[in-house]
Amino acid sequence: MPADSDTQPFASGWTIDRDFLRSTFRSMLSARILENKLSSLYKAGKIVGGVYLGKGQEAVSATLGTALKQGTDIFAPLIRDQAGRTAFGEPLIDCTRTYLGAVTGPMRGRDGNIHRGRPKDGMPAMISHLGAQLPLVAGMLFARRLKGQLPGVVGATCVGDGATSTGAFHEGLNFAAVEHLPLVVIVANNQFAYSTPNNRQFACSDLVDRARGYGITGYSVDGTDLLACANVIGEAVHRARLGAGPQLIVANLLRLSGHGEHDDGSYVPDSLRSGHHGRDCIEVAMRQLVENHIATIEEILTWQDETADAVQRAVAQAQQEPLPDPYRESWTALSTSFPTVPNTHPALA
Amino acid sequence: MPADSDTQPFASGWTIDRDFLRSTFRSMLSARILENKLSSLYKAGKIVGGVYLGKGQEAVSATLGTALKQGTDIFAPLIRDQAGRTAFGEPLIDCTRTYLGAVTGPMRGRDGNIHRGRPKDGMPAMISHLGAQLPLVAGMLFARRLKGQLPGVVGATCVGDGATSTGAFHEGLNFAAVEHLPLVVIVANNQFAYSTPNNRQFACSDLVDRARGYGITGYSVDGTDLLACANVIGEAVHRARLGAGPQLIVANLLRLSGHGEHDDGSYVPDSLRSGHHGRDCIEVAMRQLVENHIATIEEILTWQDETADAVQRAVAQAQQEPLPDPYRESWTALSTSFPTVPNTHPALA
Amino acid sequence: MSVTYIDAIREAQEKLLRDDPRVFLYGQDIATFGGAFKATKGLADAFPGRVFDAPISEDAMIGMAVGAAIEGLRPIVEMQFADFSSIAFNQIVNQAATHYYRTGVPIPLTVRLPSGGTPGSGPFHSPSMDGIYAQYPGLIVLTPATVSDAYHMLIDGVALDDPVIYCEHKFLYRWLKSKSINGDHLPIGQARITRPGKHATVVAYSAMVHEAVRAADRLASDGWEIEVVDLRSVKPLDIDTVLASVARTGRLLAVGEAFPWGGVTAEVISRVTEEGFHLLDAPPLRLNAHDTPVPYHPKLWAAHRPTPESICEALRKLLSF
């Protein structure tokens, strides 16, 4: 097991290239279009349970997903990570199948919406309990180390401002720090946890102040700004990959939807909505791409159309597919099957 | 409910006087003598279960107990707080009765050793689960505020370095910070949690670095130095009382015993034992008191004799007292008693 | 005018806040927002300084409430979903539940658990934890099935000096309506004969009472008179009422929505067989949810828990002995 290098920040040599930004932006766009569709399906009563969107958080999430390498890295998305999922390589159909409960999806109708994943492909399926994925990803990294497969690997997960108040967040981050694991944690501080504002959630001036208490590197970033995200999140992932230990990134932004689609988010004051955090990261990114000659408007419009098509197809396909059938359901929670045992009475033996 | 003032540190005007130091030292001495006796009783098989000592931590614990006001404040002692208990006003007999399981003690033989308290007198009885008393004390303070009784009140608890890794510690401290409660938390960093050294417990350079992440005031103190403790802990308690919100104090020292009396602590390296942290705070304090003309050697010897007597009496008395009797035990965990109910069949009504 | 089950819970809290200055409400999103299910809607406004939003810290939420209870207050803590109490498990079962036995100081804390399944809620927003908490000495576990019980049992529960786990069923929140909030007001610890009968007794609680009544209604057309007993509280468990019913019917089916190993139905059956073996004319039967997490898809969910059909089937089996 190789000794990791020390925790000091260092010039990692991370640079963003055109392709990174184009690819990230496409995932952002894809997530937005997909999520708008999910919202309509929910409102039309085609999705049961709930729909949880990442509107306004796409830049952060997609940057992370793009910076990670599917097949090598680990990404544990949370509630608002459609963009990151897409960027990491999750096919759209996994999403629509899960939301629509198709038995062909990765969760086979047993779990729904955002509670999906393919753990064996490096994407754990979140449980609802906030913070719980942190130690889990750390454990996956720990296992990689034991198997001699850690060098060059990064594990990442996202949480919200509210999730930082959980014991799981604390224990998980502390564990990762003690083990000096390449864990990247993004706190998407969207100013609210459901309806609860930051000032009822924590009392520090910036959540990034927590990093020092774990002995890890911390970053703040404007989560509405794709270029800033690409710089900071890219750098953090790169450093983790080089062995610099856990990285904590606090991305400041606003949720541009309700908590779920059942919620109108009316508790968010207009001043916040119209302020800097309330900028739509997709608009900002589009401007950045065009102004910096990374993509043209025409290209973007083409991407938009292509994505809209892909989303339509993914929805249509999932809608045609079989739903779970209680009569075919195995109704077993164990992979082990215990045989019925023979009579063991000594007198009969 | 009065608005508390802001979290900024300020000159609190805290000064230590002779009496404070004399009284603190007497509690330290008392704890040491009592605990030596408990250790002998354990080794002689008179105490069942375990005995957990605060040797080496008396300066920290007693200073806190002295700075708090019994009848007004709240003190939730932990494993190594015999000195603080005594300083806060817990009679020796509560200790001996509990360790010996006498039915006359506050726990009536139902719980033992350090798991004792008198919650209605401001001293909650710890559960074993580390960190759990933090939110509890915060909740007592929260209730005082609701009752309009908070001004001038302080609540305090101690934890070890190991307990800082618990989710409960994090959630509790964050809650106290959000509510700006007058909670004083001392982390007695005795370098080990049972056998586990600091470097397997956390990765920050100093646990006091955590304070900023909660938006609260943090202090480091040499826990082997009574004068330093009196200054820093006294100041922190005083500030909390004046409304400055939660205070986190990290006291650096060494446990001068095993984890419990069943443990020889042989995992503690000699270099640590013979280093600065390994100093016996009682010897240091004695020197400080004598050199600063706060107490004379003669006085100290008299206190020693008086305490030894008091300890003997407390042990002798508890030993004579009745043990719990399973046949008289109520065997009920509820204060409510539900009457057996009448038959409610409508046909019979 | 009709009152829903969730209205009753809200009304009860309003009355408690009005009548008892020791009561306060604590939970995530319960103040301005009025709670994920609106059980506290408007209460923060009506009772300033008595209703508080909590950080996402379930363990600390209960720890703090135990502290407040020591100080003589009567906190009502809302868990956003019952499952999240798994994070507060230590504070509930080790701190709150043991406190009176250890120290003699009771903990008048009420924990509201939005419990049980609804379509699409999935594995983490559906379980019923009644049978988990009831195993621990020092806790009282209430499982109201009616609008009136939701109201009275919350008020009566808060009046108790001991920690109360109040399991409110999410499916009943808006589905269950009643003309009035005042039904027969039985004391906590007493079961109710919801539907008298003579051929078999179905013991149920929470949402399953309604499924049992439906099953009983169906069998009535075949001439069977099924008695339905609503336990109301699963700890304490009113075994006397159950025994009296079994004495009349000779047959017992226990129905619960929780997982099938152990739990309320096992406790009911083993208490009845121990104390009323001679009353039984047939083997007592049990019907619970399947032994898997509660599935997301409505079709799976509906088949995961007992239904009027499966209850009828069990009853027919019971009646055929």
Added chain:
Amino acid sequence: MSVTYIDAIREAQEKLLRDDPRVFLYGQDIATFGGAFKATKGLADAFPGRVFDAPISEDAMIGMAVGAAIEGLRPIVEMQFADFSSIAFNQIVNQAATHYYRTGVPIPLTVRLPSGGTPGSGPFHSPSMDGIYAQYPGLIVLTPATVSDAYHMLIDGVALDDPVIYCEHKFLYRWLKSKSINGDHLPIGQARITRPGKHATVVAYSAMVHEAVRAADRLASDGWEIEVVDLRSVKPLDIDTVLASVARTGRLLAVGEAFPWGGVTAEVISRVTEEGFHLLDAPPLRLNAHDTPVPYHPKLWAAHRPTPESICEALRKLLSF
């Protein structure tokens, strides 16, 4: 030469580390120190990089082990005392237990819980949590009562692909000795007839097996032949062996050290009455601990749980029907 129960647990872990590179050990103070009970003594030295000290973070300990299990490893996590698993409750019952059902990826995680009472251990170092975990789908709950079972069931448990809650009884650690570590090696899921008899069946598990055997020995002098069944695992529960025994004896007493509401004894009795009602010649009885926290004082502790005396008393009652 004799082997204790704790030796067997240590040996099993040694063998597992030796034979299976996927196994690693994780827990507080288990590396250099060898664990609070010395169950891992010397293993950190013998297997460098395979035995790790954990921070005091039970929730993260299990969370991390689930992650490692996803990656194909087989973590064995030692909780310092069973009770501290209450802090890891969410990760155990919601993360580990649901994972296979939800994702199809099994979690071969073993959690060792030093369980049960000893004199002076008090409310927080004594409870038996078997009946809590067994309620959750997706967990296997093992409760070895013998030295040989402690050894084989740990090895067999780690070989299972599902999460295993391994409840090892602290009272048996050093008190229980055996000539050899190899007894009859039954598969997991099969109960054992520890002591054959014909007048009544006592079903017990973990430390209570020994108390039941003592009680049976005493009654033997009065001519009663009591059969003792050791469940070995409480989930899965080998009800067939229990039924076969009851078929022979016609009488059933279920004995457990856990709290009296629900739990293993209730599950056993309700399964037997449902499936083997006609086999019973007398009401099946139950004997558990009192419904209070486990008291500290040895005198209270000894009376809190079932004893040979109280088991004899229950058996006499059972035999008198």
